[in-house]
Amino acid sequence: MRAVESPRGLVAAGWLVLCAGFLYSGFATLRLYGQVLQESVVTGPFGTIDGFLKPVNLSSGSQLRLAVERAGWPSDADVVLRAPHEVLSRQDLYQVYYSTSYLLYPRRVWLDSPSASDGPTGRHESGSRRGSRYVVLIGSTNSLHHRHHPVSDMIALAAPP
Amino acid sequence: MSSAAAVAGAFLALLAAGYGLVALVARRMALYWFERLAASYLIGMASLSVVWIISSVLIPTIHPIWLTSGCSAVLGLAAWRCRVARPGDRPSGEAVGWATRVGTRAFEWPDVILASILSLEFLALTVASWRTSLGFDGVFNFEWKARLMFEHPAGQLPLPYLSDVSRAWSHPQYPLMVPFGELWVYTWLGRVDQAAIKMLFPLFFFALVAFLCGAVLRVAGRRMALASGVALGLMPPLTLLPGAASGYADVPLAAAVAGSVAFTFHALRKGDSEAVTLAGLLLAVATWTKAEGVVLSATLGVLGVLCLRLREGEQPPSISLRHSLGLVWMPAVAAVCWLVVQYRYGISAPDFVPLSARNVLDHIGRLPVIADLIVRELARPGHWGLVWPASAIAVVLAATGKQGLIASDRFLVGAIYLPLILYTLPFILSSWADVGEHVRSALPRLLVPLSPIALFFTVVTFCRGSYA
Numbered sequence: 001m002r003a004v005e006s007p008r009g010l011v012a013a014g015w016l017v018l019c020a021g022f023l024y025s026g027f028a029t030l031r032l033y034g035q036v037l038q039e040s041v042v043t044g045p046f047g048t049i050d051g052f053l054k055p056v057n058l059s060s061g062s063q064l065r066l067a068v069e070r071a072g073w074p075s076d077a078d079v080v081l082r083a084p085h086e087v088l089s090r091q092d093l094y095q096v097y098y099s100t101s102y103l104l105y106p107r108r109v110w111l112d113s114p115s116a117s118d119g120p121t122g123r124h125e126s127g128s129r130r131g132s133r134y135v136v137l138i139g140s141t142n143s144l145h146h147r148h149h150p151v152s153d154m155i156a157l158a159a160p161p
Numbered sequence: 162m163s164s165a166a167a168v169a170g171a172f173l174a175l176l177a178a179g180y181g182l183v184a185l186v187a188r189r190m191a192l193y194w195f196e197r198l199a200a201s202y203l204i205g206m207a208s209l210s211v212v213w214i215i216s217s218v219l220i221p222t223i224h225p226i227w228l229t230s231g232c233s234a235v236l237g238l239a240a241w242r243c244r245v246a247r248p249g250d251r252p253s254g255e256a257v258g259w260a261t262r263v264g265t266r267a268f269e270w271p272d273v274i275l276a277s278i279l280s281l282e283f284l285a286l287t288v289a290s291w292r293t294s295l296g297f298d299g300v301f302n303f304e305w306k307a308r309l310m311f312e313h314p315a316g317q318l319p320l321p322y323l324s325d326v327s328r329a330w331s332h333p334q335y336p337l338m339v340p341f342g343e344l345w346v347y348t349w350l351g352r353v354d355q356a357a358i359k360m361l362f363p364l365f366f367f368a369l370v371a372f373l374c375g376a377v378l379r380v381a382g383r384r385m386a387l388a389s390g391v392a393l394g395l396m397p398p399l400t401l402l403p404g405a406a407s408g409y410a411d412v413p414l415a416a417a418v419a420g421s422v423a424f425t426f427h428a429l430r431k432g433d434s435e436a437v438t439l440a441g442l443l444l445a446v447a448t449w450t451k452a453e454g455v456v457l458s459a460t461l462g463v464l465g466v467l468c469l470r471l472r473e474g475e476q477p478p479s480i481s482l483r484h485s486l487g488l489v490w491m492p493a494v495a496a497v498c499w500l501v502v503q504y505r506y507g508i509s510a511p512d513f514v515p516l517s518a519r520n521v522l523d524h525i526g527r528l529p530v531i532a533d534l535i536v537r538e539l540a541r542p543g544h545w546g547l548v549w550p551a552s553a554i555a556v557v558l559a560a561t562g563k564q565g566l567i568a569s570d571r572f573l574v575g576a577i578y579l580p581l582i583l584y585t586l587p588f589i590l591s592s593w594a595d596v597g598e599h600v601r602s603a604l605p606r607l608l609v610p611l612s613p614i615a616l617f618f619t620v621v622t623f624c625r626g627s628y629a
Contacts, residue, residue, distance in 0.1 A: 007558060011623050014554040018392075018619065021547025026395040028543040036289045036401065045354040048294035048304075078327075098301045101328060105309070106319075108327035 052099040055092040056138055056154040061103045064136075067151045068104055073134050075106050083113040083138040087154075093138075100136060107134075134158075164350060168357055171349035172364075174233040175342075179205020181236025186442065190435040196375040196420075199368035200439060203417055207446040209233060210341035213316065221315040226348050275387035279370070282394030286366055290359045290406040299408025300355070302332045307343035308353050316344070323506040334507050336499050338449045339410045359408065366405035368416035369393065373613050376423035380430075381624040389620050393613060398544050398605045410451040411609040417447035418457055418610040422576050422617070425465045425488065429569040432479040440465065441487035447610075448495040452510075453584070457610060458492035460579050468572040512599070513590045524589045527596050531588045534600045535581070544605060545612055552577065552615040555622035562625075573618040577611055 042051055049061040058064060073079070081097050088096065093113060101109040110132070135158035137148060148156035179201030183192075192200070209229050216228040268276070295304060310318050318340075323333045343358040350357055370390045378386035393399055403409040424440035427433055444462055447454040465488040469480055514520050539549040559570045566574065584607050593599035 007562065010554060010558050014551050014558065014619065014623050017547050017554065018551040018623075021542050021545070021551065022392050022395050024542040025397065025544065025546035029395050029397050029400060032397050032401045033285055033289060036293055036406070039293065041292045042294040043356060045352065045356065048300050048355050051294045052300075095297070098297075098330065101331075102301065102305055106321075108325065110327055 049099050049102060052095045055088055056096055057152040058155065061099060064100065064151055064155070065103045067149065067157055068107075071149065071157055073104075073107065077107045077134045078132045079104055079107050079109045079134045079136060080112045080132045081109055081136045081138065083111075087139055096138065109136075164354075164357065167349045167351070168346060168360065171346045172360075174230055174349075175205040175209060175345065176201050177205070177237030178209050178233040179203065181233075181238075181240035182208055182442075183439070184240035186438050187435045190433055190439070193371075193375045193378065195367075195371035196423075199371035199416065200420060200443070202364055202368050203413070203420065203446050204442055205233070206342045206345070207338050207449050209345065210338055210449070213341065213344075214337075217316045221317075225316045272384055272387060275384065275391055279387060279390050279394065282391065282400075283363065283367060286394070286400055286405055287360075287363045289401060290363050291356075293406055295355060295359065296402060296407030296409055298332075298403070301330070302335055303339045303408060303410060304343055304355060304358065305331055306333075306335075306337060306340035307347060307358070310340065310344045311347045311353060316348070320506050323503070324508050326508060329508055329511045332452070332510070334503050334510055335410070335452055336449045336454070336495075338446065339413055339451075359406075362405045362408055362412065365413040365416050366393075366399065369399070369412060369419050369613060372416065372420040372423045373617055376419075376426060376617055377620055379427065380621055385620060385624060389616060392546065392548075392616060396544065396546055396548075396612060398609055399612070403606045403609065409606065411606045414447055414451045414454050414457070415610040415613055417443045417450055417454070418461070419613045419617075421447065421458075421461060422573070422614050425461070425468075425572060426569050426617075428465075428480060429468055429572055432476075434480045434484040437465075437469070437480055437484050438487050441489075441491035444488060444492040445495040448492040449499070453607060453610075455492075455496050456583055457580055458496065460583065461576055462488040462492055464572055464575045464579065468568045468575075472568045512592055513587060514592050516590060520590055524591075527589055527591075528585075530597060531585055531600055534597060535585060535604060538601075538604045538608065545608065548612055548616050548619060552619045555619040559622045570618075570622070573614065573621070577615050577618060580611060 042048065044050060044060075046061050050059065053059075053061055053064070079100075081100050083093055083096075087093075093111075097109070097111045137156045137158055138154060139156075148158050150156045176198070180197070182204050183197060183200045187200075209232065212232050213225040213229045216223070217225040220228070306318060306322075309322060310316055313319060318337065322328065325333070339361075342361050346358050346361065347353055370393050373393060374386040374390045377389045396404075398404055399412060399415070400406065403411050405412040421440040421443035424436040424443065428436040428440065441462070444458040448458045466485045469485045469488075470482065509515065514524075539545065540547075556574055559574070560566055584604075588596060588600050588603075591599045
């Protein structure tokens with residue numbers, strides 16, 4: 001109580017709080033730097049996007065872009081990224097969806113997944129786009145149809161009829 | 162030209178433009194070399210982005226890089242000639258040439274240790290930036306816009322992108338300073354390279370530290386300035402995530418805001434009108450950096466003008482109303498231009514429901530949840546090192562001191578707590594199913610620009626208490 005009444009006491013208490021806090025956050029910072037230094041180095045011009053596509057077993061985003069170009073999808077196409085609920089976590093699903101949209105620009109990419117509706121960004125009008133002819137499918141090898149063009153064992157392009 | 166030389170050239174061109182503008186605006190004001198460098202970096206990037214946009218719209222046949230680089234060279238040369246031709250305009254005080262010396266006292270061993278730790282922090286951050294990938298928002302909200310502008314033949318952001326509902330999640334309504342900085346590197350490099358742009362972000366952190374250290378140095382001395390700089394490097398949200406290593410716009414915004422607060426504080430104490438102009442320019446930079454920069458700039462601008470004009474019982478500042486209003490009109494110009502573009506071509510942010518009385522009444526029950534999460538975040542030592550509880554002690558100390566809250570104190574307290582209150586309100590209108598998740602995800606980022614100001618106010622107040 002005396003410390004609160006005396007400005008000097010209050011100042012000393014304030015310095016103590018500040019120093020203790022920065023000691024704590026300093027250790028937290030060191031721990032985070034330790035984690036960063038243990039991770040593998042991200043390289044390459046599109047290194048970040050390549051890393052985001054690891055959940056669908058793609059080593060590089062250019063594989064998906066080249067596959068779409070080879071398939072001759074027009075640049076103004078509406079593309080649907082279709083993913084069953086159980087295949088990817090919500091975080092991974094959005095990561096792959098955003099990366100696909102980044103890679104296939106200027107094509108518009110829509111997400112069609114049961115987990116899209118309960119997420120923060122589950123407002124993508126995916127329902128109205130389900131009839132699109134251009135579909136990127138995410139799934140295990142068994143679930144991919146023989147008519148699909150695989151890009152990896154987790155992702156395939158559905159050929160337009 | 163090798164990649165390293167191209168990137169170095171891109172940075173030098175940014176700095177030359179900024180250096181020219183800062184030299185023209187602050188001819189007599191005593192700036193430390195690191196403050197001048199920081200202001201040059203931010204103001205150079207923002208001003209070149211404006212030249213780029215204007216030239217890409219008005220003269221689409223010539224690539225904007227030529228006109229923009231020409232402007233940079235002219236501004237750099239003009240500033241150099243201005244300095245040579247007008248030696249009387251050297252900064253006052255401890256001025257030597259174009260920068261103020263950092264004190265005259267020799268460095269003692271605690272200063273050397275603190276300076277070494279600060280240097281190590283910069284080194285660690287640069288290495289971490291280099292090794293890690295850009296963060297989620299770093300790529301999809303900012304880098305993507307840079308890539309779109311780079312791939313456009315006239316260097317423009319394609320207007321259909323702004324209204325594309327399928328990409329609303331990438332926040333097309335966010336302003337373009339950070340994407341422009343990345344575009345600038347890509348253009349000098351001649352290709353998209355997500356690794357090369359990572360070097361932009363440790364420099365934003367350097368700018369933040371420079372502004373804070375300069376402000377503390379003026380009122381509390383070199384050692385306290387170095388300690389404050391070290392403390393900033395010990396807050397994970399400023400360094401790693403969503404900090405400077407992630408490619409997010411929060412640290413650039415924090416740097417612009419910290420610079421503006423530091424110069425307004427200096428103007429309030431010393432009546433320096435050039436400091437007000439620099440503060441106004443940096444508020445415009447903040448507005449051009451991130452969406453919440455509009456809220457911060459409006460709050461800080463109005464608050465600054467009020468504190469400059471209403472100083473009952475205190476020595477009136479020798480700053481005219483015309484100069485004071487620079488704190489309002491400079492960010493307002495930046496905000497209005499961008500808002501007009503958004504109004505014409507943009508779409509509403511997907512994270513919030515439209516503002517209406519009915520929506521507010523329907524969701525007002527979220528307020529206790531939001532307030533609880535904010536208080537918990539402010540008290541989180543692993544994020545902010547207890548700077549927020551310490552700043553609350555500082556408010557009590559300043560308010561109950563002999564002088565009470567003087568104008569500069571009122572400005573700092575308002576600059577910290579008014580935006581904090583304003584931040585709470587939009588979450589009421591969150592469109593997320595789980596508002597708690599929305600607050601937890603956004604709040605650390607929203608506090609990034611405010612925490613350095615809280616630290617500054619705390620240090621200033623405690624030091625005044627110690628000296629008393």
